[in-house]
Structure formats: structure tokens, C-alpha cells
Amino acid sequence: MKLNEWKLGAFELTWLKGGLTQLDGGAMFGVVPKPLWSKRYPVNELNQIPLRADPILLSAHGKHILIEAGMGNGRLTDKQKRNYGLVEESQILESLAAKGLTPADIEIIIMTHMHYDHCNGLVSLQDGQLVSTFPNAVIYVQELEWAEMREPNIRSRNTYWEDNWRPIEQQVKTYQDVLELLPGISLHHTGGHSQGHAIVRLESEGKLALHLADIMPSHAHNNPLWVMAYDDYPMNSIFAKEKWIKEGIAQGAWFTFYHDAIYRVVKWNESGEIIDHVGVEQ
Template sequence: MKLNEWKAGEFELTWLKGGLTQLDGGAMFGVVPKPLWSKRYPSNELNQVPLRADPILVFAHGKRILIESGMGNDRLTDKQKRNFGLVEESQLVESLASKGLTPDDIDIVIMTHMHYDHANGLVSAKDGQLVSTFSKAVIYVQELEWAEMREPNIRSRNTYWEENWRPIEHQVQTYAESMEVLPGISLHHTGGHSHGHAIVRMESGGQLILHMADIMPTHAHQNSLWVMAYDDYPMTSIFAKEEWIKEGIRQGAWFTFYHDALYRVVKWNEAGELMEHIEVEK
């Protein structure tokens, strides 16, 4: 199994295969007209765009950290598979095995938010029951996100599923505005895509990495105004992107992705031009 691997300072990153969906391009790019976004990102004849759901395995300070959890396996009905455009289910266990690991070897799981396409992989079916996939890990979730996960509103109940939090609630640790998980790895609440959405900042050996999660789901969403129709609070997304992306570019940051079907990591110059990148391993 071919997996993208990359080292930044002392941190080693590996993208695992967490699934592939195809969602409506109009929803993914909001009010941006197709003639504009289609120059930056591919679509099919149904106007669907490919979106990976690939967790990032990070080796840091002797710990094995997972950012997001993938689409999971056997977690969607046939109707949901059609509606969500599921093309490929998770191969996370197989991906870990190729690294000589099992889900029990994961020490920490970082969840930027708890929408189904990020959280389904937290739970697995075993002997007719749903159980925690990463049974020995601490799972970090922003406190507003965790609260809404358990008591979703009329809009969010379609993406926050009780079966994705019940089996793992004893493992969850929450935080408010920010927290340092390990030296050089910190979580920061942004809101925007969801009320409790957060991003991940990593720094090692003079290398800065920003994982913007779903306020910049693909490299084509670099423009602060290009936000998804899926965002609950689009203006909050815009303000967070203005703050984090522009400052990150000024500092020479690398940007990593969970959903991008073309690139794993990119670096832009201050003119917004793509300077360096790693393509998704096919």
C-alpha cells in the first residue's frame, strides 16, 4: 500500500487511506461561480468534486497521534452512501498495518470537529455492537463541539450522530480556546465551519505546519472568501482564514489537508502562488 510520508523537523507525517466521497461542487464552493472554482479543482459530469477523508498519522515525542479518523467501515446505509457520494470506504486499519501498527497503538486522536465524515472512523462494528476504534487513545475535542455533538440542533443533527459519540465518550478530553497537546503541537478554536471547529498548529525544527481542517478543506479554498455552503458560520470562517492563512504564509508555513484529492501539503508565497507541494499518492 502506497502512503504519502513526509518529515517536518522531528515530526513524521503519514496520510492514511480514510475513504473517498464525491460531493456537490456548488455546496463545496458556496457562492463562488463554477467558472472560477472549476479552474482550481476538478469535477465530474454531475458537478461532483472528489474529496478524500484521509487521517494524518503523526509521530512526535514518542507518541502516535492521529488527526481525524476517516469515513469508517460499514457505517453508512445504502441511501447515505448515495447521498454522500461514497466511492471508497476507509482502509485505515490496512494503512496502519502497512506501518506495523494497529488501532490500539494510537495514543492520541485530534478531532478538528465531529461531523460524520471526520468522526465515523472513531467507532467500529464488532460482534454486532459499536465500539471505540482507538480504545487506548485520548480523544481531544473542542468543548463547544462536544456539547453540540451530544445535543445537535435542527441543522446539525444530520451530521452529529449519537452512535459516533456514545462509544468514545469516556476517552474524550475537551478544551476551550486553545491547548498544547504535546510540545509544538497545539489546537486552536476557530468556529466557522461548525461552532466548535478547531485547527492544528505544529512546529518542529523551524518548520511550521498549519492544518486548517474544514475552513480550508482543499488548496482551492485558499481565498478567504471561498467558503463552503456547509459552513454554519461563514463569516467566522472568513475571519479565521484571514487571520491564520495570511499569517501562516507570511511565516513560510506548510498547509496540510484531510479532504484534498490532489495535494497533501502545500506552501504558497505571499502573492498566493503555489511554491511547493506533495501530490496525493495514487
């Protein structure tokens, strides 16, 4: 199994195969007209765009850390598979095995938010029961996100599912605005896509990477004004993107992706041009 691997200083990042969906391009780019966004991201005749759901295995400070958890296996009904355009389910077990690991080896999981396409993989069906996929991991979730996960509103109940939190609730630790998880690894609450959405900042040996998760789901969303119709608080997304992208580019940061089907990592210059990248290994 071919997996994208990339180093950031002393940190090693490996993208695991977490699944592939095809969602409506209009929803993914919100009010941006199709003639604009379709020049920057592939789209099929049904107006669907390919979106990965690939967790990042972060090897740092002698620990095995996951950023996000993938689509999971056997977690969607046939109707959901059709509605969400599911093309490929997770191959997390196979991906970990390719690295000589099992789910029991994962010690920390960073969840930027708890929508189904990020957290389905936290839970597995075993002998008819839903159980934690990563039984030894501490799972970090922003406190507002965790609260809404357990008590969703009329809009968010379609993506916050009880089956995704009950089996793992004893493993969850929450935080408020900023959490320095380990040296060079910090979580920052942004809101925007969801009330409790957070991003991940990675810094090692003078090299910086920002994982902006779903406030910038693909490289084509790097314009701060290009936000998804799925965002609950779009103006918060815009303000957070404006801040983090501008500061990141000024600091020579790389930007990593969970959903992008073209790039794993990109670096932009101040004109918004891609000056370096790592493509998705097929």
C-alpha cells in the same frame, strides 16, 4: 500499500487511507461561481468533486497521534452512501498495518470537529455492537463541539450522530480556546465551519505546518472568501482563514489537508502561488 509520508522537522506525518467521497461542487464552494472554482479543482459531469477523508498519522515525541479519523467501514446506509457520493470506505487498519501498527497503538486523537466524515472512523461495528476503534486513545475535542455533538440542533443533527459519540465518550477530553497538547503541537478554536471547529498548529525544528481542516478543505479554498455552503458560521470562517493563512504564509508555513484529492501539503508565496507541494499518492 503506498502511503504519503512527509517530515516536518522531527515530526513524521503519514496520510492513511480514510475513504473517498464525491460531493456537490456548488455546496463545497458556496457562492463562488462554478466558472471560477472549476478552473482550480476537478469536477465531473454530475457537478461532483472528489474529496478524500484521510487521517494524518503524526509520529511525534515518541507517540502515535491521529489527526481526524476517516469515513469508517460499514457506517453508512445505502441511501447515505448514495447521497454522500461514497466511492471508497476506510482502509485505516491496512494503512496502520503498513506502518507496523494497530489501532491499539494510537495514543492520542485530535478531532478538528465531529462531523460524520471526520469521526465515523472513531467507531467500528464488531459482533453487532458499536465499539471504539482506538480503545487506548485520548480523544481531544473542543468543548462547544462536544456539547453540540451530544445535543445537535435541527441543522446539525444530520451530521452529529449519537452512534459516533456514545462508544467513545469515556475517552474524550475537551478544551476551550487553545490547548498545547505537546511541545510544538497545539489546537486552536476557530469556529466557522461549526461552532466548535478547531485547527492544528505543528512546529518542529523551526518548521511550521498549519492544518486548517474544514475552513480550508482544499488548496482551491485558499481565498478567505471561498467558504462552503456547509459552514454554519461563514463569516467566522472568513475571518479565521484571513488571519491564519496570512500569518502562516508570512512565517513560511506549510498547509496540510484532510480532504484534498490533489495535494497533501502545499506552500504558497504571498501572491498566492504554490511554490512547493506534496501530491496525493494514488
